[in-house]
Amino acid sequence: MLLFSLLLSLFFLLLLLLRSTARRQGRLPPGSLGLPFIGETLQLISAYKTENPEPFIDDRVARYGPVFTTxxxxxxxxxxxxxxxxxxxxxxxGRLFESSYPGSISNLLGRHSLLLMRGSLHKRMHSLTMSFANNAIIRDHLLLDVDRLVRLNMESWSDRVLLMEESKKITFQLTVKQLMSFDPCEWTENLMKEYMLVIEGFFTIPLPIFSTTYRRAIKARGKVAEALSLVVRDRRREVEVGEIKNDMLAALLDEEGGGGGFSDEEIVDFMLALLVAGYETTSTIMTLAVKFLTEHPLALAQLKDEHEEIKAKRGENEALQWEDYKAMCFTQCVVNETLRVANIISGVFRRAMTDVTIKEGYTIPKGYKVFASLRGVHMDHHHFKDARAFNPWRWQGQQNGLGATSATNMFNPFGGGPRRCPGAELARVELSVFLHRLVTQFSWEATEQDKVVFFPTTRTQKRYPITIRRLKRGVEE
Known part of the structure; x- marks a missing residue:
């Protein structure tokens, strides 16, 4: 009891010092620091485990304004x-702010992950990733793999499909193929099982003694890192004898092409983080796009018309080409709206490198953590009419090429600035191809009222089961 009282006193002393420092440096945005130690973390996590995570933001914006302290x-x-x-x-x-994420994320991704890198190393790795996921690479190389793996997985579908699970299987296989050239096999299945345990550890309290989920995630992270390390070592030996593959790992090992010079640990951390970026987010968007389309028959009908027209030109069994993807105009409206309404990347963490003055004369003190809520903007009625409603038609007439919008500071599902997601276009391609094959090969209906939460990194997530019927020449079999 005495120890607890002492810790509590130290905590409140720290808060007083922080507030005193902030007052000397400038005026902090209004808000509440919540409970000792815990703050308002539990309210944030519990909100995002529901179908409606908005109250955490709504309540505080109504009370303090769109920028507040927590x-x-x-x-x-x-x-x-x-x-x-x-x-x-x-x-x-890199000028006013730098990347800074909670310990639970940092420990699971590794200190060499792209999310946590800073300075010149981040610029180098981000550029390397961009060069391997640009439009030319997707068009000439990756699109065929995406289409092939989507079709391969859908061939086994029958009757009742757990869509979230199937989507995760597809995106995991696509990411592993892009990173290491592995096709689906027993090794990839075992890796995925461990990787799913790692994902569950995000946004938990990073104390193994208190959290069995986090303890399990740390153990699984070690197994994933060990498996990836073996792959890296094998590939180094292959490179020495002149065997070169066309994947991300080859680019990391290529001394002449801008890669090379990285340790095995750096490459493993980097690839593990790319698995996060390519797997969890895209699979969830796939599932939620189907959920929203199921609930909005007019949007589904227009999407089907667009893809049936593409199918008629291309043929049922022919692989999709780049020009087919570029013709998916309404599809991009559906993609945009799904990303706006339900992107699980709700925001980004940064830390102030110096005192930063923002609107209303508030000051973010040096060293303070900052959270830029992308979702908070996307779901604000002041920026998007009827913001809580799924309306893909809002994007018609606002496109400047696929997925672009004039309101660049309003719609940022992939982040922005030097850390904008380098796989943004590839994610769009994966989702577009998935929707094409789904609507041209199947009809479906939701088999039960299954909740799909917007924070799907916990065991409480649902799998969104659907009953499917395979189509033959556009008609149910």
């Missing part, structure tokens, strides 16, 4: 649901 994952944090402030945060990476 306490998340062990640190005082300035939370922004303001597009202007978010743009300032995203565009000033």
């Amino acid at each position: 306490h998340l994952f062990g640190e005082p944090t300035v939370f922004s649901a303001d597009p202007e402030t978010n743009r300032l945060i995203l565009q000033n990476e």
Whole structure:
């Protein structure tokens, strides 16, 4: 009891010092730091485990405005649901702000992950990743793999499909293929089982003694890292004898092509983080796109018309080509709207490198954690009419090429600035191909009222079962 009282006193002393420092440096945005130690972390996590995560943001924006102070994952944090402030945060990476994520994420991804890298190393790795997922690479190389693996998985579908599970299987296989050239096999299945345990550890309290989920995730992370390390060592030996593959790992090992010079640990951390980026997010968007289309028959009908027209030109068994993808205009409206309404990357964490003055004369003190809430902007009625409604038609007439929008500071599902997701276009391609094969090969209906949560990194997530019927020449068999 005495120890607890002492710790409590130290905590409140720390808060007083922080507040005193903030007052000297400038005026902090209004808000509440919540409970000792825990802050408001539990409220944030519990909100995102429901179908409606908005109250955490809504309640505080109504009380304090779109920029407020809170306490998340062990640190005082300035939370922004303001597009202007978010743009300032995203565009000033390495100058005013630097990447900074909770310990639960840092420990599971590894210190050499792209998410946590800073400075020149981040620029180098981000550029390397961009060069391997640009439009030319997708068009000439990756699109065929995406289409082939989507069709391969759908061939086994019958009757009742657990869509979230099937989507995760597809995106995991696609990411492993892109990274290491492995086709689906027993090794990839075993890797996926361990990897799913790693994913569950995100956004938990990073203390193994208190969290069995986090303890299990750390153990699984070690197994995944060990498996990837063996692959890296094997590939180094292959490179020495002149065997070169066309994948991301080859680019990391290529001394002449901008890669090379990385340790095995750096490559493993990097690939593990790319598995996160390519697997969990895209699979969830796939599932939610189908959920929203099921609930909006007019949108589904227009999407089917678009893809049936593409299918008629291409043929049922022919692989999709780049021009087919570029013809999927309404599909991109569906993709945009799904990303706006339900992107699980709800925001990005940064840390202030210096005192930063923002709107209303508030100051973010040096060293303060910052959370730029992308979802907070996407779901704000001031920025999008009827923001909580799924309406893909809102994007018609606003496109400048696939997926582009004039309101660049309002719609940022892939982040922004120097850390914008390098796989953004590939994610769009994967989702578009998935929808094409789904709507041209199957009809379906949701078999039960199954909730799909917007924070799907916990054991409470649902699998969204659907009953499917295979189509033959556009008609149910």
